[in-house]
Amino acid sequence: MQMTQPIVLSYIQAEPLLKAKQQGITFVEISPDLGLTKIIVPLTHEGIAFPNGEHLDWRSIEKISKSEVNCFILEDNTIRPIQVFSEYTNRVCSLMPTKGAPSMLIAGFVMHRIKDVDPMQDTLRKIAAISPIVGRVLDTATGLGYTAIEAAKTADEVVTIELDPGAQQIARLNPWSQALFHTPKIRQIMGDAYEVVQTFEDGNFSRIIHDPPTFSLAGELYSGVFYQQLFRVLKRGGRLYHYIGDPNSKASGGVTKGALKRLKEAGFTRVVRKPEAYGVVAYK
Numbered sequence: 126m127q128m129t130q131p132i133v134l135s136y137i138q139a140e141p142l143l144k145a146k147q148q149g150i151t152f153v154e155i156s157p158d159l160g161l162t163k164i165i166v167p168l169t170h171e172g173i174a175f176p177n178g179e180h181l182d183w184r185s186i187e188k189i190s191k192s193e194v195n196c197f198i199l200e201d202n203t204i205r206p207i208q209v210f211s212e213y214t215n216r217v218c219s220l221m222p223t224k225g226a227p228s229m230l231i232a233g234f235v236m237h238r239i240k241d242v243d244p245m246q247d248t249l250r251k252i253a254a255i256s257p258i259v260g261r262v263l264d265t266a267t268g269l270g271y272t273a274i275e276a277a278k279t280a281d282e283v284v285t286i287e288l289d290p291g292a293q294q295i296a297r298l299n300p301w302s303q304a305l306f307h308t309p310k311i312r313q314i315m316g317d318a319y320e321v322v323q324t325f326e327d328g329n330f331s332r333i334i335h336d337p338p339t340f341s342l343a344g345e346l347y348s349g350v351f352y353q354q355l356f357r358v359l360k361r362g363g364r365l366y367h368y369i370g371d372p373n374s375k376a377s378g379g380v381t382k383g384a385l386k387r388l389k390e391a392g393f394t395r396v397v398r399k400p401e402a403y404g405v406v407a408y409k
């Protein structure tokens with residue numbers, strides 16, 4: 126961990142601290158960045174002290190341990206949940222811990238899979254559905270940037286679009302999203318993908334990752350008009366991955382059927398269900 130970055134903790138880190146205190150242990154290993162790296166810190170009567178001078182008291186550790194839906198940032202020896210009310214969308218966005226990479230909650234909806242697979246495995250499945258990732262990539266919905274970061278490992282360039290400044294703020298504080306802000310190959314655009322995509326030239330992208338929020342939050346991103354735009358900006362021979370949701374759930378099953386139909390109507394020659402990636406792949 127770079128010590129210029131703030132310390133971010135969740136119940137996953139807090140619970141072992143409380144156990145160690147009970148057992149009278151004086152040094153513990155802890156991750157200051159939600160599991161990415163580990164350091165050893167001394168346990169004292171007051172709490173724990175981090176190498177960057179930040180101090181975390183036992184009351185705060187207990188508070189963190191009790192929340193399974195929030196991650197906390199430690200600044201000036203004080204914790205606060207990583208959560209913002211987005212005035213732009215009137216939605217609350219927050220960073221939600223898992224045993225692996227955190228997810229984001231927007232208006233109470235989780236933005237990644239967290240049951241059976243964690244957000245990083247979820248990301249790898251999305252990427253695998255349209256591998257190899259080559260050329261210019263369009264990522265229609267940045268979120269925490271996991272798909273953009275993963276795609277940038279092999280792509281020439283990744284253009285990624287985020288509507289909500291609140292979501293962007295959460296990504297900035299997420300240790301797992303830092304490459305989004307430091308990878309030169311990733312170009313971030315703040316705006317509505319529905320409008321921004323209209324401004325791109327025909328055949329501009331070799332791959333498109335379309336990972337929108339659930340249908341009820343962003344119906345226009347599942348519309349025939351939007352699919353026509355995605356078709357237009359995709360290169361001939363290109364591939365589109367479209368996240369839809371658990372194909373076995375009643376709601377997502379219905380959305381998948383409609384999406385398959387509209388994608389074909391938009392011009393995609395072949396549209397294939399990818400149940401392991403909770404979505405579909407469309408070929409041009």
Ligand SMILES: C[S@@+](CC[C@H](N)C(=O)[O-])C[C@H]1O[C@@H](n2cnc3c(N)ncnc32)[C@H](O)[C@@H]1O
Pocket residue numbers: 231236237248265266267268269270271272273286287288289292316317318319336337338343346
């Ligand atoms: C499921 S998340 C994307 C997750 C992302 N692929 C990742 O790897 O972390 C959906 C994101 O789309 C954003 N969003 C919602 N409506 C949008 C729109 N019209 N245009 C662009 N982004 C939008 C949400 O704010 C949210 O951050």
